Amino acid sequence: MEVNMLFNKQKSIYLDNAATTSVDKEVVEAMIPYFSEKYGNASSQHLIGQEAKRALEESREIIAKSIGAKRDEIIFTGSGTEANNFVLKGLFFANKDNKKNHIITTKIEHDCILNACKWLETQGAKVTYLNVNNEGFIDLNELKKSITPETLIVSVIHGNNEIGTIQDLKEIGKICKERGVHFHTDACQSYTKTDIDVNKQNLDFVTLNAHKIHGPKGVGALFIRKGIKIIPLLHGGGHEFGLRSSTENVPGIVGFAKSVRIAKESNIKHMEKLRDKLIEGILKIPNTQLNGPRDKRLCNNINVCFNNIEGEAIGGFLDSYGISSSTGSACSSHSLEPSHVLKAIGRTHVQINSSVRLSISKFTTDEEIDYVLEILNKIVDKLRKMSPIK
Numbered sequence: 001m002e003v004n005m006l007f008n009k010q011k012s013i014y015l016d017n018a019a020t021t022s023v024d025k026e027v028v029e030a031m032i033p034y035f036s037e038k039y040g041n042a043s044s045q046h047l048i049g050q051e052a053k054r055a056l057e058e059s060r061e062i063i064a065k066s067i068g069a070k071r072d073e074i075i076f077t078g079s080g081t082e083a084n085n086f087v088l089k090g091l092f093f094a095n096k097d098n099k100k101n102h103i104i105t106t107k108i109e110h111d112c113i114l115n116a117c118k119w120l121e122t123q124g125a126k127v128t129y130l131n132v133n134n135e136g137f138i139d140l141n142e143l144k145k146s147i148t149p150e151t152l153i154v155s156v157i158h159g160n161n162e163i164g165t166i167q168d169l170k171e172i173g174k175i176c177k178e179r180g181v182h183f184h185t186d187a188c189q190s191y192t193k194t195d196i197d198v199n200k201q202n203l204d205f206v207t208l209n210a211h212k213i214h215g216p217k218g219v220g221a222l223f224i225r226k227g228i229k230i231i232p233l234l235h236g237g238g239h240e241f242g243l244r245s246s247t248e249n250v251p252g253i254v255g256f257a258k259s260v261r262i263a264k265e266s267n268i269k270h271m272e273k274l275r276d277k278l279i280e281g282i283l284k285i286p287n288t289q290l291n292g293p294r295d296k297r298l299c300n301n302i303n304v305c306f307n308n309i310e311g312e313a314i315g316g317f318l319d320s321y322g323i324s325s326s327t328g329s330a331c332s333s334h335s336l337e338p339s340h341v342l343k344a345i346g347r348t349h350v351q352i353n354s355s356v357r358l359s360i361s362k363f364t365t366d367e368e369i370d371y372v373l374e375i376l377n378k379i380v381d382k383l384r385k386m387s388p389i390k
């Protein structure tokens with residue numbers, strides 16, 4: 001590999017939008033007044049406090065409406081991780097005395113669901129981890145068979161953060177309703193990219209966050225269907241209908257709502273077009289395979305196995321060209337464990353190690369995709385020539 005490849009930083013192309021996105025300028029502008037002149041505590045009775053309260057409630061309304069929920073069914077949290085922990089732990093402890101201790105989830109959840117489940121197992125929960133097929137879809141018959149009289153909740157990720165698979169919430173919701181079990185989805189990756197309707201999909205709980213949709217980091221929300229008993233994780237002054245004490249992060253919440261308000265159908269179409277162009281371009285490189293499905297895939301997700309060359313090496317060289325990508329477990333790739341998601345879809349160790357995720361955003365351009373394809377071809381060609389395995 002020529003040395004200049006390592007220092008070729010003429011462009012910066014961010015293709016790690018599944019990890020986080022840039023905050024949209026319009027979002028920043030909407031947030032700024034709530035740091036400066038409108039800085040009140042939304043619980044204060046004076047005018048400045050009430051101004052913050054109004055902004056908080058308007059934001060709640062926007063987010064509720066976007067998923068067909070009611071205003072008082074949205075609880076703001078500090079992250080998607082917190083919302084996921086809240087639903088599983090809060091519901092489990094609220095039902096500790098009525099023998100409902102069984103949780104059903106999948107093998108391809110985000111770590112915050114999987115690790116919350118593991119911890120709940122130490123507290124007496126029984127957890128079933130559903131298998132997925134080679135595209136990452138759960139089997140509805142396996143789900144049906146897994147439900148027992150002890151089942152409390154089914155928690156299935158909507159759009160997978162690594163391979164983009166979009167599960168059929170409507171069908172899962174139907175099963176959960178028929179069998180009288182709660183249904184939760186982690187929609188951090190799919191929110192504003194594919195439809196979520198809590199009534200049509202029979203959802204009882206939905207996890208959302210802002211930083212995947214050009215909003216700020218450190219803001220999330222949990223939809224909790226009215227009437228469901230859940231125990232708070234945080235006890236204190238009784239904020240958020242008594243379910244999540246903490247002074248609300250008004251600027252962050254206002255930014256979250258703004259990012260939802262500016263999300264457009266045309267952005268989805270744009271991302272789908274670029275996603276397909278990038279996938280088709282990469283698959284022209286010999287001995288490559290798409291991880292995840294062609295259809296029912298998040299509009300911004302591309303994940304490819306380059307067989308016999310290290311994904312980490314590809315990622316490193318892409319970075320040297322100013323192109324950000326990710327490998328391994330993506331939003332937590334400080335872990336050296338091979339991706340549990342790629343493992344669940346049947347990829348071998350070698351295939352997992354040679355996989356790379358590229359995730360685009362509404363700001364990605366056609367020219368950037370052309371450039372990425374050109375560079376990827378060069379890098380793969382070089383690495384393949386260097387590889388002892390052909």
Ligand SMILES: Cc1ncc(COP(=O)(O)O)c(C=O)c1O
Pocket residue numbers: 018019078079080081082084110112157159160161186187188189209210211218219220331
């Ligand atoms: C599917 C999914 N769930 C949950 C999370 C965690 O969200 P947060 O970063 O807001 O804690 C992420 C992102 O890292 C995610 O992709």
